[in-house]
Amino acid sequence: MARVTVTPGDEPAKGKGRSRRNGEGSIRQRRDGRWEARVWVYATNGSEVRRSVYGSSWDEAHAAMIKLQSDKMAGVRIPASGDTVRDYFDYWLKHVAEPRVRPSTLSNYRRLTSAYVLPYIGSKKLSQLRPADVRTFLNRLKGVCQCCALGKDRKRVQHGASARCCAAVPVACCGNFLSDGSVRFAQRIVRAMLQDAIVDELIATNPARHLRISHRYRPKFTPWSAEEAQRFLKAARGDRWYALYSVALALGLRRGEALGLRWIDVDFVENVITVRRSLQRVDGQLVLGPVKTDSSDRKIAVPEPLARVLELHRADQVRQSEIAKQWTDHGMVFTTAVGTPVEPRNLKRHFDRLCDKADVPKIRFHDLRHSCATILYDQGVPIENIQDVLGHSSPTITKTIYVEATRKIQRDAVDKLGFLFDD
Structure with missing residues (x-):
């Protein structure tokens, strides 16, 4: 299928054409039948890059292109890094969190992220992480047995103890689920990390900033009289x-x-x-x-x-x-x-x-x-x-x-x- 280049708002005219202004964008039909619009936008590191959006029709591609152009005029920038969440977490813990939190807090950060955060969202591209991904990750945390997730039962067996959970045959989960406080702690860590990724100009928005999950805000306690x-x-x-x-x-x-x-x-x-x-x-x-x-x-x-x-x-x-x-x-x-x-x-x-x-x-x-x-x-x-x-x-x-x-x-x-x- 022949490629056709059009300007926004104009269908290609037979035998006629006009030159496009800089930054105006272009729309073409791909070999697979989809329409592709290409626009120059600004990345978070200040460079100008070409971004493509797609549609099943010329109108859909044109609407997506207009939105990109509007975001560009509003100052919205697209992420410029291809790092995964795991890549940035490693950097964040060493260069951002370590200088500003207590050693015990940093140790808890490392323990919680390695055990519960990275197995779920560590392989995702930082720039492609969405609120739905973070919400799904937090909801799944509530239903994960700590013993199974951390392999505690297998470690007990290696030291001569009898299996009573994930190492048992057949498997019999002990139901040692993560507390609401730990889930809330994981949410705060992810939110803080993503906020610093904005400061580092790796992402444009924080997908965990406005999320609400259903758990008790704080555990109840009864003080002494x-x-x-x-x-x-x-x-x-x-x-x-x-x-x-x-x-x-x-x-x-x-x-x-x-x-x-x-x-x-x-x-x-x-x-x-x-x-x-x-x-x-x-x-x-x-x-x-x-x-x-x-x-x-x-x-x-x-x-x-x-x-x-x-x-x-x-x-x-x-x-x-x-x-x-x-x-x-x-x-x-x-x-x-x-x-x-x-x-x-x-x-x-x-x-x-x-x-x-x-x-x-x-x-x-x-x-x-x-x-x-x-x-x-x-x-x-x-x-x-x-x-x-x-x-x-x-x-x-x-x-x-x-x-x-x-x-x-x-x-x-x-x-x-x-x-x-x-x-």
Whole structure:
């Protein structure tokens, strides 16, 4: 079939023709019968490239060409890179994410992307990724058993354990599905990566920016009441980590912040603790790194009773170092029996045993922070001051996360309208 070149809006006239202006575009019929329109457009790297669009008729190809020309006039640029999502993720983790996030966060990024993100969308061209691709990937994450996806059962079998999931014959999935929090975390990583791809001028729009998926925004939790907190501390009195639980509950420190405290951070003259470091396990190693955010780097006033607890704890630590056969001094406030930093995961088992001893509801160690916020509000502390203690960047974050305290605020507010009603 002969090729025919036409200008927009004009069918080819027999025996006649006219020259096309620069950038006007052209339409021709291909050998397969489709019509192809070609237009010069701008790429994200600033170069001018020729882009083809197709239609089953001349009118369809012409309409597609007009849209390309309109986008060009509006300043829209087309992607210029042929990288896959996996290619850019490797670059992004090393050159973009690593300089701006904590080592523990970066380790979680790498673990989550390698296990859940790249197997689904890693082979797709970055420039061809669409919102439907990201939505499908997130929806599939919810139905994937972690044990099967990560091959945990096969690893257990290799170490002599019996198969109970994907390695069993016949296969019997254990249903260890990814939590809503992990799915939400994966969504945030992909969205942030694609946003930086726009900054790097590799794509024009972020296909994950406006996506909404159906999951709970945050997990529910039940903080302790003031009476339960008192009962727990009373049961923990005499325990070697009594001071640790006291600091976490009274000051709302995160687990890593509490375990990362050094004696140089404790001012017994002014009764102030400076929170500037966090102990985290990163790639199998305990690392003392920066706190979670800029606002988490803070100074907190210490009540007099808690200051006395810390002074007694320091005296006990000195005595323990003197009688220990081996002691490695790291200058840490909370240590093991030989002076080394405390393994965060070991703390959980110890904490659970104390909860049983005190006969209080079992909660996460992090929920001591939540309990601190609720108890502070119960004592009449404004939400803005609670924000300062917890190290949030705004009161809105405090209200959003610490739901129980917010409910009490609402209850107190509506109770003030009780005068409107008769007895």
